[in-house]
Amino acid sequence: MSVRMATSVGAVRLANPVMAASGTFGYGLDLIDFCPPERLGAVVSKGLSPQPRPGNPMPRIVETAAGMINAIGLQNIGVEAFCRDALPLLRARGAVVAVNVFGARMEEYLEVIARCEREAGVAAYELNVSCPNVTAGGMEFGHDPALLETLARRCREATHRPLWVKLSPNAPDLVATARAAAAGGADALTLINTVRAMAIDAVARRPVLANGCGGLSGPAVKPIALRMVWEVHRALPEVPLVGIGGVETGRDAAEFLLAGASAVQVGTATFRDPAAPLRIVAELERFCETQGIADVRELIGGLQWR
């Protein structure tokens, strides 16, 4: 049996439902030998800001039980270098590219989008609104529905391209945040970003990370991510979702689809296995085959419950 693997996230058509996540796949070309980007549903760039950012001091990562905490601090080459060096190659390969957009202020989001608007080959923008560096009186964009709606709206006005908002699991009210993003004009929501967390070196009596806290990712967070995808899907069934958090296998991907995601992203798994996103495509296809599923989209929102 051959399985139809194509899906779409709103207007964005994907050859399969598995994307490489932001921040774990470089600028889309670093793992070409393991995961040709054009063979994935899409690749999401590392979070891009208008100017290059050096990121946080070291150490930036620490392993935890079935997870890791990172505080990279959004080190990136800046949107200009991305558009110049990476995007043309990705475009030439026919990869579907989502640009993960990050700004310390609202204007910076708009700057990144404006720069990308001059380029072909950007399939969607994904707004990263759970950055630790903040505006508006110490509140992260992703935590304040009103602010987020404004941000989404201003970005929406800046482009005709599909706009995704990546939700923070640390937001006080996930569904309100999701609703605000959609109200502001987001075409789809990606969830979840990392969960705020901390590791302590008991001997040194210090946080392990130079930044103190960081974001937890990996299999440890999968049950939380699944719950959040399902919660948002139930509240906003019409909004396309991209599920992420601890996806390690094709079966994990299927779980996220069942919970209501139209596609998934693979993050930390890529560190364990540089071919993980591609492997997961194959595993998901195989899962569908054994389950007699002819079209992977049958899974989307297919959870039988309440």
Added chain:
Amino acid sequence: MSVRMATSVGAVRLANPVMAASGTFGYGLDLIDFCPPERLGAVVSKGLSPQPRPGNPMPRIVETAAGMINAIGLQNIGVEAFCRDALPLLRARGAVVAVNVFGARMEEYLEVIARCEREAGVAAYELNVSCPNVTAGGMEFGHDPALLETLARRCREATHRPLWVKLSPNAPDLVATARAAAAGGADALTLINTVRAMAIDAVARRPVLANGCGGLSGPAVKPIALRMVWEVHRALPEVPLVGIGGVETGRDAAEFLLAGASAVQVGTATFRDPAAPLRIVAELERFCETQGIADVRELIGGLQWR
């Protein structure tokens, strides 16, 4: 070197900083052969309601990566049976007992407390305010600071005994919740309860748990719990905290103390190793020894950062 292991949580004096958590140690006597309750800092009872509760349908537990999700649904024998059958034995052994109090409505919390007030040998009440079954328009007590403050105040008025409030990691605003509990008269705060989570059976296309969602515990949540303890400790340095979430080793316990906890509780680890709480006491003592720490309380809040 001999290490002084005694600590206190507010007015509650403990022989050591390690307690058996609520819901993972029965009524304090089930694991007597592995963990004599009197050798722990304290034992916390399973959540008690005024009447016995049957709990949720099966399946109620599922393992996840370095964690587990449970939806026991607060099955318990009721406060009457506890006071009649378990408390006298615990008292006779000289165990320090905290009663974990649960109510579907505010009055039920008061009922449980009132019943226990007639008994000697209750060292503290620990209010479980993150139950899924709810009052006040679908909002859990633990999620609404105003409601929580009222609950704490009414319980405060009902007893002279130390009152702990066990915080939910799912609360929209953790610090506001902590502050409300303290304002209402809580002597100490326990954190964290389980993190709302979900597991999906992709073949059955159903949630694994009969209840759909449940609470995530175990090593997977430790980095989240540590962060929350530290966050609350920083915001409310004068409020004694009891740290919980994924404590598996003496070194984990030390991390929670450094983050600001005056003691820790051991939950899921007891399922892996019925002697875990006692083992952790020994490991913590050994850790202090090797670090040249004469009094375990030196660790409390000792994190060197900001």
Added chain:
Amino acid sequence: MIARRDLAVRVAARTDLSPTCFRIALTTPEPLAAVPGQFGMVACGEGFDPLLRRAFSIAGVARREGVTIVELMVKQIGRGSALLRRAPLGAELRLLAPLGNGFTLAPGEEGPLALVAGGIGLPPLLFAAELLAAQGTAFDLYLGAATAAELLEVEHCRSAAAAAGGELVCTTDDGSAGEAGFVTAALERRLAGGRRYARALACGPNPMLRALARLARERGLDAELSLEEPMGCGVGVCLGCVVELADGQFVPSCKEGPVFPASRLAARWSA
């Protein structure tokens, strides 16, 4: 009550029994006694993957030259059982045992009993068969599996039954060996043919146990069922493994079970 212990044990031997099942012998210098139906919680590996122990029925326990040998029979399902299948000989594991209550095996009882095993439900019944044979209680052993290759320890079962003057009845769902169909149907045929049993002891998948409970109710046969609920702790403190009883109570099957008289279970077990 035999005191439960958390024993450090070593993998001493392992034999494949079928494409999916194997027998594993664990040894410890510590003494250990158990009755058929009791189980142990095995830490199948170190570290947090998997996090929880796994429950396995004790298939036999013996003490020789200062060494206790605990036999388990395991079906490879997921990570825990796969780790057991791969653990090198000599590897150290932890075994919390004996847990739970076990079947009623009255010494001197005449019988005959019906021992009914479905698939990997065999271990407690093989253990029981050996004790019954030794104590002179008559029994027939009903052994069911999906297919011929999954009938476990047939020779071992046959000789235990023979020693007790009883019969070994094999069934396979696909008819590839023994009688075709479910193991409970084979029992039913013999009951219909006039065979009488003092009691049935059974372990196997839930649908089989349900069928047996129904049969027991219809025929007025006493039956003890060993249930397999997902277990978190095995010692009664997580309440993850509860079973609903006829009186509406939910009791932890790791502590009040895993063996329950069919008549004690909630009606839906025999509905």
Added chain:
Amino acid sequence: MIARRDLAVRVAARTDLSPTCFRIALTTPEPLAAVPGQFGMVACGEGFDPLLRRAFSIAGVARREGVTIVELMVKQIGRGSALLRRAPLGAELRLLAPLGNGFTLAPGEEGPLALVAGGIGLPPLLFAAELLAAQGTAFDLYLGAATAAELLEVEHCRSAAAAAGGELVCTTDDGSAGEAGFVTAALERRLAGGRRYARALACGPNPMLRALARLARERGLDAELSLEEPMGCGVGVCLGCVVELADGQFVPSCKEGPVFPASRLAARWSA
């Protein structure tokens, strides 16, 4: 560039080198070539504990009769290295290699070079020593450890140095063998005594590398340092392993390193 691969490898041999360190040989039918200083990311076990791979320098690679043998030297620190120590011979692991850039080893170069190894920093330098000896470049090998028992592969080091007409200088912090004190002090004494080197290659704990960078700056000695930052991916995509350069850039040490000219590093490395 030699193409990196994610290889299925088998544990073929293991030898203890010291109370804490051991040598492990991994084999694969696949061809693999690496230069000293390059490393591999090893999945030390299955499952999620530990979650991430561990970085280990390649201590040597050879191909014999259709089999590639990759040698690692490992210090037992935590769970990953403990799993490697315990993995049964024949166990399958995954090795992502070769990664990173490696030391500059110009064929035909005369030298002499100073190879400076601290503790478990030895593997890339022993690999380098063998290549240098083979290509006829002269070198001295400085081998430091905390104490005599932790001096690794002394005979192996001695013969490699001898083959290149150079000296093996051993130091221990506690003076229990060789010269007492830090390995960089031994180098400094020889520099002060007039010994000249075309270049120093070094690997070891950060304080040692700092001391060496300082020495190199003061003496105008070219030095290449192999750094050990905590690594998430080993392939440049997590940015967890960055190193600050003199020009203020943060570059992933897994990709632009792990070997950096001391002069390229931010000033604090040689401050």
